Amino acid sequence: MSVQILIDSTADLSREEAERLGVRIVPLTVHFGDRQFIDKYNITEEQFYDMLNTEAEMPTTTQVSPQSFLDVYAEYPNDEIVGIYIAQKLSGTYQSAVIAKEECGREDIYPIDSLTVSAGAALLVNEAVRMRDEGKSGKEIAEHITELTKHVEMLAVFNTMRYLVKGGRLSSTKGTLGNLLGIKPIIMVKDGVLEVIGKERGMKKALDFVVRHLRELPDFDSSKPIAYSHSFNPSDLELLKQELGEGQTLIMGSVVGTHAGPGALLVGYYRK
Incomplete structure (x- = not known):
């Protein structure tokens, strides 16, 4: 019996990268008014950020439905299925995957709450792929990845907090700091929770904060890979890479970009 790995589109792997790794993307959707787009499938990152900058109405997003998961599960009747999903x-989305598993009554499906998103989730996906390619069972992969979720963190720097506040991912009180005098809050994503851990004036100082924070972590696991994602901010991304080193690089898709906005940077890493 082989193992099929499912991810949702907020892991921000491109369709080409997902195909190379042999994983299946189950996409969320993004809406501009009454227009609906399937993340990664019928809207490119370039198209999305162009619309984000020009459309008067803010986009909204929709999770994957249980029925969508049921349809995908049915495509792999003889495979174990390991799913790694947004916190x-x-x-x-994770809850939809669990509901679909219960409805189809299969014991060989293992949905995992990644406790993270984007670059953080990509780290877990890569490890799951490695284990699958080594011949591990779905149960073995799921148990190991579930344990690893406790060790993955992500730091984020946003150009503006407008999108996180508008999307309900951060309170308006906390978001206010990011819209004053060029202040860039630094946010930690841990255990599925977004927490503002610092604020700096300007992107350069915010990136310096991120580098300093990681270097000062007593349990930063330098033996494991790091991953980056950005919403079309390649110049600041290169500054971050010069300090922290190379890693898998992703472009935030339309769903993550709805909440991050343009110019954001994320770095995912492991703690021991």
Whole structure:
């Protein structure tokens, strides 16, 4: 019996990268008014950020439905299925995957709450792929990845807090700091929770904060890979890479970009 790995589109792997790794993307959707787009499938990152900058109405997002998961599960009747999904505190997608598992009554399906998103989730996906390619069972992969979720964190720097506040991912009180005098809050994503851990004036100082924070972590696991994602901010991304080193690099898709906005940077890493 082989193992099929499912991810949702907020892991921000491109369709080409997902195909190379042999994983299946189950996409969320983004809406501009009454227009609906399937993340990664019928809207490119370039198209999305162009619309984000020009459309008067803010986009909204929709989680994957239980029926969508049921349809995908049915495509793999003879495979074990390991699913790695956006933190359930950020989306109902994981819960939809669990509901679909219960409805189909299969014991060989293993949904996992990644407790993270984007670059953080990509780290877990890569490890799951490695284990699958080594011949591990779905149960073995799921148990190991579930344990690893406790060790993955992510730091984020946003150009503006407008999108996180508008999307309900951060309170308006906390978001206010990011819209004053060029202040860039630094946010930690841990256990599916977004927490403002610092604020700096200007992107350069915010990136310096991120580098300093990681270097001062007593249990930062330098033996494991790091991953980056950005919403079309390649110049600041290179500054971060010069300090922290190379890592898998992703472009935030339309769903993550709805909440991050343009110019954001994320770095995912492991703690021991």
